[in-house]
Amino acid sequence: MSSDSSSYICPTWPAPTSVRAYVSTRIGGVSNAPFDGLNLGDHVQDDPAAVRQNRQLFSSYIDMPNSVTWLNQVHETDVVTLPCDVLPNSADAAFSSSVKQVCAVLTADCLPVFFCNQLGTQVAVAHAGWRGLCAGVLESTLNQFDDVSQVMVWLGPAIGPTAFEVGGEVREAFMSVRQEARLAFTPSVELEKWLGNLYLLAEQRLVAAGVTQVYGGDCCTFTEKERFYSYRRDGKTGRMASVIWLDG
Template identity: 45%
Template sequence: MILPNWPIQHRVSALSTTRLGGYSNEPFDSFNLGYHVGDEITAVDSNHQRLLEYLPRPAQWLEQIHSAKVITVTSRTTATVWPQADALYTRVAQQPLAIMTADCLPILLANEQGTEVAAIHGGWRPLVQGIVANTLSLFDSPAEQLYAWLGPAIGPLTFEVGSEVKTQFCEQNDAHSSDFSAQGDGKYLADIYGIARKQLACSGVARIFGGQFCTVSQRELFFSYRRDGQTGRMASLIWRN
């Protein structure tokens, strides 16, 4: 497990899983939490049971669709069907919110009082569609009282995209041009951490932590769809204490 390095641990609990410590076999070895990737269901079930040992109760999960849709969780979940969206927000105490990734950026948010939390699936499509602003709009606390943590994602030296991706972000904000490095043939290296930091900062969030991982290059720790194609999924979770 990776724990956020932010100063609100006594009010909010949060973690990101790695690929280590589970029951799945190659190429999903070993702590795969994704049911949709072709892994043995019994192994994924066992991995979810192991994760539950670290949680106060079962998490709210999503069927992630690379959208800007945010769901507000208003009660402790008992649902077995995962809703379609790419972010979760709640004020319910001890209700974990879960985001699944294998290169996309997990963004965890909390206010300094620990009474509001959110989890965002920060793929480039949700980010360019405005999922950060959509999620922040649900907080009662002002942005200057919020903390953000950027979990394990594809690093700026390995995330190659086409010019159309750069164009969409730069049309949103010219400042995003510095988040792209030209590689020739219309290709760019994109800094998804830098993109998220700018979007958070533009919304008034200044206390931003994390963002030092690379799921592609740190093979021993992380699953990476970009690197391996068929692979498992990690999870990032947050809940009010």
């Protein structure tokens, strides 16, 4: 079991010092195969006691407040503002302007997207699988901020452009929203299949919405097996957590 910085990644972005953000890896933790490592997902049939211990370990590694809210993610576009009295049945992004309120999403190939404003007074994180990304989860999250032009974004670990094979219907769905999405797809060796670039698709949508600072997008959960969980690679597997909060 590891307790050093290999168990998490800090975004490389010029965020204000009041913003704390991290994404976990699978390194460390107490879960057994096929979740072996620091699985933070409690919906994947892992031992609940192991998940609870992993969440406690991750929290201690990064000195995270105990206000984290875990969402029921459904690949759509709803955003919850935290804290809230009644958590909605589902949401794929969380936003907050409250100090010490942790926003979190779980992923294992889908794209975690971190947001903060330049003043360091508003933060958010979104879970962007291709369906949610295409439907507008990033735009819905940006709508929570006072001034989109002052928002910076970091794209966390997701399945990379050499591994994300999709059918033509996925390409067509993105192109029906923005024609420039064609640039994010290259033909696969498999007949009538395409390789999609989630990072580029996200960047296109963010820039079109008015974001001028986009960072990250240089990992691949599918190919980096020792570091990340990947649903597409392994099927039954764990989840990484992406968390962000204001530290005051």
